[in-house]
Amino acid sequence: MELRAFWTIFRRRWLLVLIPALVVAVFSAVTYQPPPASGFNVGVNFIVAQPPTPGADLADQERYYNWLGSEYIVNGLTDWAVSGRFKTAVSNQLAQEGLEIPPGSFSVAAENVRSRLLLTVQHSDGETLAHIMDAAITVLAEQNAEALPQLGGETAVLVQLDDPVVTPLPRSLSSLLDIPLRLAIGLAAGLGLALLVEYLDPTIRSREEAEEMGFAVLGEIPKRGRGEK
Numbered sequence: 001m002e003l004r005a006f007w008t009i010f011r012r013r014w015l016l017v018l019i020p021a022l023v024v025a026v027f028s029a030v031t032y033q034p035p036p037a038s039g040f041n042v043g044v045n046f047i048v049a050q051p052p053t054p055g056a057d058l059a060d061q062e063r064y065y066n067w068l069g070s071e072y073i074v075n076g077l078t079d080w081a082v083s084g085r086f087k088t089a090v091s092n093q094l095a096q097e098g099l100e101i102p103p104g105s106f107s108v109a110a111e112n113v114r115s116r117l118l119l120t121v122q123h124s125d126g127e128t129l130a131h132i133m134d135a136a137i138t139v140l141a142e143q144n145a146e147a148l149p150q151l152g153g154e155t156a157v158l159v160q161l162d163d164p165v166v167t168p169l170p171r172s173l174s175s176l177l178d179i180p181l182r183l184a185i186g187l188a189a190g191l192g193l194a195l196l197v198e199y200l201d202p203t204i205r206s207r208e209e210a211e212e213m214g215f216a217v218l219g220e221i222p223k224r225g226r227g228e229k
Contacts, residue, residue: 013194020193024186028179039169042133043120045113045161046140048073071115073148073156080147081110081119081140089143093135099128106132116161126166133164 010017048070080086087103094101106123121136123129137160145155204210207217 009198010191010194013197016194016197017187017190020189021183021186024182028182032179039122039124040126040129040166041120041122041169042129042164042166043118044133044137044164046117046119046158047115047161048077048117049157049159070156072150074112074115074117076148076150077117077140077144077156077158078110078112080144081108081117081136086136086139086147089139090132090135093139094131097131097135099131101128101132108136117158122169126168129166130164133166137164 084103087106087108090108091101091103106121106129109120109122111118119136119140121129121133123132141158141160142155144158145151145153148156204213207220210217
């Protein structure tokens with residue numbers, strides 16, 4: 001079937017094409033609710049320091065090894081912060097503060113950004129997330145000796161570079177495209193309905209249709225235009 005034939009069908013059955021889309025639009029407008037936020041995110045940057053050995057002079061070589069040791073410490077803390085044991089330690093810290101938040105209810109990510117530790121935490125509730133991040137900072141600063149046996153039981157010094165700020169995550173793409181997808185499906189259903197009705201309609205509407213059915217056309221009455229009598 002040529003595109004011109006499709007256009008003729010859709011122009012003749014335009015109401016059938018629009019009805020499903022209109023029904024979907026009305027239903028979506030009546031039942032519409034703003035999509036919930038996908039969650040909340042908070043991130044904090046740290047630099048890590050390894051104090052010089054007591055009594056040692058601060059020669060250039062000693063400074064170099066301190067900086068190099070601090071970089072290795074950042075790598076170790078990054079691996080620890082994304083482990084299940086760290087999340088369990090954060091959950092235990094929250095329990096000591098009277099908050100029962102299981103480790104599986106929040107996610108933790110950490111990365112080494114040019115020898116700087118970036119810790120991010122996500123949770124579905126912003127207020128709860130603030131408590132989780134405070135507990136994570138406490139665990140990271142006070143219990144890191146467990147993850148760094150190379151320090152011989154000493155605790156690495158973490159310097160917090162910024163304050164945690166809880167921000168909402170952008171809504172998911174699926175929630176933003178929900179109504180447009182519904183309308184597209186309704187429009188596709190309308191197009192299919194128009195083609196089905198056209199297929200079942202026994203009316204002969206053109207000379208070509210009559211000739212395809214084997215009839216010999218002797219004459220044709222032109223369609224009266226608008227305004228003609």
